[in-house]
Structures are given as C-alpha cells and as structure tokens.
Amino acid sequence: MFKQDQLDKIAANKEKWAAKLEATMKKRPERQPEFAVDSGVTINTVYTPLDLADRDYEQDLGLPGEYPFTRGVQPNLYRGRLWTMRQYAGFGSAEETNQRFRYLLEQGQTGLSCAFDLPTQIGYDSDHQLARGEIGKVGVAIDSLADMEILFDQIPLGKVSTSMTINAPAGVLLAMYIACAEKQGFKKSEINGTIQNDVIKEYICRGTYILPPEPSMRLISNIFEFCSKEIPQWNTISISGYHIREAGATAAQEIAFTLADGIAYVDAAIKSGLDVDNFGPRLSFFFNAHLNFLEEVAKFRAARRVWAKIMRERFGAKNPRSWTLRFHTQTAGVSLTAQQPMVNIMRTAFEALSAVLGGTQSLHTNSYDEALALPCDESVMIALRTQQVIGYEIGVCDLVDPLGGSYYIESLTNALEEKCMDYINKIDALGGAVKAIEYMQKEIHNSAYQYQLAIDNKKKTVIGVNSFQMEEKPPEGLLKVDLSVGERQVEKLKKLKAGRDQAKVESLLKAIREAAESEANLIPVFIDAVKEYVTLGEICGVLRDVFGEYKQQIVF
C-alpha cells in the first residue's frame, strides 16, 4: 500500500521515536502491564503504515460494494438508506405484543422483530407440562395460526418486514406467517423478512433445539429450497454469532464459530442438491456489538472479508450477491448491569455506533432495564432514539466506512481475520461445525470464565459493579408478565382444539408424518396444516416422533 522509500523513512523515524517513548514511560509508567483485546491481539502504542506494509489495497479492501466487501456490502450504504431500526419485542399474549409492535411502528421503527416464548421456540403448545411458568415470559406465545392472526392484526405483512427469532420450529412459524399474510390479502411473493433458523448455534449455546442434527439440517435445506422458489425476498436463515458472544466467546471466536456454522449450512444445502448461487444470496447473519468499540468495528469488517472469500473460493459461488455478508446486529445484553441501569444507555449507544461504523444492515439496541426485566415502553423508546441520534444527528452516515484506512482498524481487521481462519481450520479438521459443537462449547466456556475472573479481580472495569459503586434505590416500573397470561393462553388453546374437525387434523398430521418419512419438502405440508389451525405442538410432536430428539452432551 506504500512505497518502499516512504516505509524506510517511517521505520527510521519510528526507531528514534521508540527511544523517546521508552524515556517517557520511565517518567509516566503505563496504566497496565499490557494492552490487548479479549480476542488475544496485543495493542501497540501507535499504528503506522509499517503495520500494513505487506498489504494490498485492492486485494484486502477494495471499494464498498466490491469484493471482498471489507468496506461494506453497498456502494453507497447509509447515504442511500439507513439501516433498518428493528427492536426485538414480544411478551405475554399476542394482543399485548401486537400493541407493542404498533407502538414501535408509530415511533418510527422500520421493521418488526418478534420474540417468541420458550415453549413456542421448543415446539410445545402452551398446555404442555414443560410450559409451566414459561408461557409469554421471554416472548409471545404462539400455539396456532389463530394467535398469529392477532399478533399481526392491522399490520400489513406485505408492507412491513418481520424478523422472527425462531429456530428449531422455523418452518412451522414461517408457514403460519405465509398463511397469515395470505389471509390479509397479500401474495407469498410480496412478503419480506427473516427467520433465524440457525439450529447449530442452538446446540452450541442457545438451547432451543428439538431434533438431532441430521433432520434439522434437512429442514433447513427444505426451507432454502422452498423460499428460493416461492418467497424470493425472504432471508432464509440468520446465522448467529450473537448468542455465541453472549455465552462468553471473544470477538474472534464469535465470527469464527458463526462462519463455521455458515459453512455447515452451505455444505448441507449443496449436498441436498441445491445450487450455491440459488440460496447463497439469501443467507444473512446476526452479530453482537460489544464494548470494545474499535475491536467490534474491525470484527464486522473482518467477517465480511472472510465470508466473501469462503463463498467465492471454497464454494465457487459466482453470483456476487452470494459473496456478501449482510448482517443484523444487537448490542451486548451481557454488558448491561443491574447496578446504575441508566449507565446502560451509554454502553448501548457506543455499541450501536460500532455496528453502524462496521456497516450493519439492521440494528437492535438494548434497553437500559434489561438486566432487571423485560424492557418497559420508556426504555424501549430511548433505545430506539439512540439509533435515531446515530442515524440523523452525528454525521457518521454521510460516507461509507469512515474508519477504513485507520492503521489500527486495518491492522486489527487483519489480525481478527487471521484468528478467525485459525479457528475455522481447526473446526474443519474436527469434521465441521456439527462435529465440533463440544469443542466450541469448551472454548466459549473458557472465555466466559476468564471474562468473569477479569471482572472479579478488577482487571476489567465495570462501572457500578466493581468500580464507582453507589447506594441505589430499588428500581421501579419494571415490566412483569403474570401467570394469568399462561392460564388464558391454555384456555384459548383448549377452545381452539375443541372447535376443529378432528378427522381433518388427523389427516393433516398424517400427511406431515408421511412427508417426514419420505424425502419430500416439508414446508408445503406445514402450510396446509397450519391453515386448518393444526397447532405448533402437534406438528412438532409428529417430527419428534419420526426423528427423535437431540440429547445435549454436558460440557463444562
């Protein structure tokens, strides 16, 4: 990137400067013995062209919207359109969540993001024994299409895009969404959104798995195939590092394990007979924005570059859209503190800014009260306003990749790419992501433990937790989901089940069983069933019966 004579001059100068630095350090010793990012990259005092001497601008960076997309997936990025401001929401009943959705849209939010409760995420109806105490707690309870119709009441699904955090039963919820949109009068081809559909990370760290890996990978490939034909705008998967990071991974581990999962999905889809350029453009990603601001910016840039190379070089994708890593970002829930919760507004703002400077396509900002409970209306509004300040007031969206070319950012991007590739090679050697689940779990746990020890021994400062503490009043006005939500939901489900034509339900479930036992695509039979109000638990019950359930290996 630089001419040799320039580099020689800088090197000579830096040598002299190093002596000066040493003298200064004797007078002003440094605050800590070593500076490093958690991913294990040492940070030098200053960065210069010497740190990028062996790099090639065209090959490593290029221009925005061009391979390897280090500088962004769009030539004009936020000069064209800001990222989608998409707050994850959902709690209690479908009615309550519908109200929150409409509130967020009125406040200027540009897309929906739906949280489901745990029974829904694990494919149990609300009347299942394991649903006790969990109904409507961490998201909305959806047992059947009837609930989804209420959830999206007066929200035109042909005009709003919706992201659904649903994994193991993603195909069933997608079927309900399609049925719901069609009932509103929209065509399949008009709907737009995302299902998370990333089961490998459920095995690794998030926990809402149902089936063993093989049938899970088949269902995912079924979704890829169905969507490429029927709903071409749909993002068929959101390959997620978010939860891997929340579980304790470092930035380098987050992108490495996520991209390794991505490789496994692409491998499975190709093996099932699909063409990489058919589904490649619809793969999307989901990352965490954590506290180390500059490391996070570098992380997003490194991830884009690594994925572009993987898709082009490893899988031979020819369509440039298959090479682009488009991603959603959420600020780090784990960085929020229950102590002095208002300080979380600042943490979240810096994290969100790192995602914007890293070129995210959509963003969720956490609310300040989330270490205490689900967020209240006021805290959700401040979180959304934080994004609006970044987008409209502080000027960072007026150009693409403003930090590109910083010697440090570029060096760190390179270092994180290298660390990421080391992990991916290791996972390849273990036989791929599915075989490496326990390896990744161990790595994540070790990082989580180190992180906690660093807080406990004050190597890491956490305001309000190990430094700058103060006496506080207990928080007020927290949102609470009471148990009556569950009782009402069970009652509603009972009525629904009693009002259906049982013979029809049985025959639809039989059709699902037969499709599951054959090699057919399961999505069309899911759609037929949900339209007749066959429930999520009934459908997943058949799948459990045919394929068995995943048993987690305990690693700690």
Add this chain to the structure above:
Amino acid sequence: MSEKRIRVLVAKPGLDGHDRGAKVIAQALRDGGMEVVYTGLRQTPEQIVSAALQEDVDVVGMSILSGAHGTLFPEVVNLLREKGAGDVLVVGGGIIPEEDIPALKEAGVAEIFGPGTPLANVVNYIKEKLN
C-alpha cells in the same frame, strides 16, 4: 484429616437455555474445592430433585433467566422436603427482580444472587453456611 468436600448440584430448571452463568458458577465452585455436578439444560423440578438425591448433594444451585423462577424454584424446594431432603441448601440466580426475592425466600430458597455478583461471594456464602 481432610474435611469432607461440599457437594453441589448446579441445575437449569425449565426451558431457559442461558447457561453461561450456571457454568461459570459451577467452575468457580469446583475451583473453590467443591464437588460439582451440572445437570445441563431443560430439567424439570422432579429431575433436579432426583439428581440431588442420587448425588447426595449438600447444595442445589439453580439459574433461571426466563422469568419462570417464581414457579420452578419453590417446586424444587417443596419436592426436596417431600423426599426428606429439606436440609439441602437451595440457592438461585439469574434475572430475578428484587420484588420477587421475599416470596422466594419465604418458599425456602436460602439466597438469590443477582447479576454482577462476584464469584467469591457465592463460594464464600456456601462455605460459611455449611461449615
């Protein structure tokens, strides 16, 4: 003569998959000299109590971040009592609003450790209670 090692069952009741905290605590207790068994995810109160009896533990530590603590923590305490193991020390952690803590303590949960608790506090609490 060596002291008898404290035996702890770390458990994840309910459907919640957040196990970072549970595993970090389990490791800290193990590094603090205790024998630790971790149940893994999705345990019913019945499964937790049966594991506690089988492993003959002195302590059951549970973690829930989903909000189901009000239902599941007391169920575990009651089942332990029913099975004649009411002397087992039961503690909990997770995202648990302060206003819920009195009811949990009334139900027999000895202590709740919220977000930001240093590991040493948990280790020391258990050691003090049992020695």
